[in-house]
Each structure stands twice: as structure tokens, then as C-alpha cells.
Amino acid sequence: MSAVALVALVRDPIDVGVLLAAVANDAMGATTLFLGTVRDVNDGRAVSGIEYSGYEPMAEREMHAIATEAAMRWAPARVAIVHRLGTLSLGEASVAIAVAHPRRAPAMDAQRYVIEELKRRVPIWKLEHYVDGTREWVDPTRQPREPGAGIGNGNAASGVASGVTTEAAT
């Protein structure tokens, strides 16, 4: 049984139940669920939605590689990653990650690894749509517009989490 439970790019809303079911088995005492969702303000600008596109075959390949790395490093973790493409509204989930492990600490560590590597390596891009009608490609390597404003670092889909893992939403 592969420890990579599920890797997929989808265009419809993400069904988190599918991820949870994919990683579940009776040996697992802890399951984390991370959702990245579209945030209303990025870099000081009011966002109305985000259009996600990807180099799809390579994105799937990198997501699979990351899931495999996490599953091996935190064995016997089971990992599921689903990323959505297309145009998303505020509050919609662009990415979902589920990790199951017999113990909570490795489950959380593996999940953190998966989202950080996904943001670093997976060839997916965001075209932000702003309330004022303009659009711009998000470039996380660029300096924020208002340094020190405390609004974020160029990623509109932030770590707004639900389920077992929780990060503060702005």
C-alpha cells in the first residue's frame, strides 16, 4: 500500500472528505487537514478572486514527489494533496493537504513540510483579480509593496486552516 494516498489537480471545489478518507486507516491516531483559501486582501490591495493556472503535468509530478518525500521521512505517514485550478472566489480552498500518522507531532511536521515545499517547487501561478478591476500575476520573490505593513508576503491564498491544524487568519 503506497503511503501517497492521493495527488490530484482539480477544477471543481475540493471535497475534503475525499482526502480524509484517502489517508485513513486504523493505525492512524492523528490526522491533519490544511486548507489554503483565497484571502480578501493581499499586499495592501483588495482582492476579488484568484485565477490559478499550472504547468499541469509537472505540477502533478512535483506534488507526487513531495508527497513521497514526506511519506518516507515521516513513515508510516499517509499523505494526500489536492490543488485546484481555475478562477476561485474569496474563501474558496485552492489547496488541501491531509496527513495521517499514528502520532500527532509527525503528522503536523509532515504537513508543514508538504505545504512549504509545494509553495517552493510546484509550478502553479496566481493571477490576482482586484476589486478595482485590475489583475496582476503574484510574484512571491518580489518585495512587498508596503514593507512592514503586516499584510503578508505576496501570497493571497494564505494558511487559513481548518480541522486539526489551525493558523490565524488575518
Added chain:
Amino acid sequence: MRIKVLLFASYADAIGSPSVELELPEDATVADLVRQLRSAPGAAHLPARPLVAIDQAYARPEQRVAGATEIAVIPPVAGG
């Protein structure tokens, strides 16, 4: 040799196409390909060392491009 290069997101917008064809010497490297791409119309603002993938794996600047099935120049990624 004639090489087709896939472009995405801001790079495709800048050059006005999702792909370009370049004429390169047989011993060309990724760095050579990037240098030539940056001389294309609209491509001057591309970084000197963008991410490049050969056959869907990230490639080093000194890597040869001959024999590749698919080459892509990849803007800063922003998934999640």
C-alpha cells in the same frame, strides 16, 4: 537545432504566446537558451536566471538541452 520552449503565466503574457521556437547550436545549454529567449520581443524583462524545466524536472544552467522532449521556462511559482 530547433527547440520549442513552453512559457507560462507572466512570461507567456510578456512574450505574447504560450510557446516559442528557438534556433540553438547542438551543444547549447540551458543558460544559452535563456540568453536567446531574452532577446525575443517582449522578453527583455525576464530574469537572467529563470527556472527552467527539462522534461518536467528543474534543470541547471549548465545542463545541455539536446535530446530534451519538453523544455519550459517557469515564472516564480505561487501555488498554495
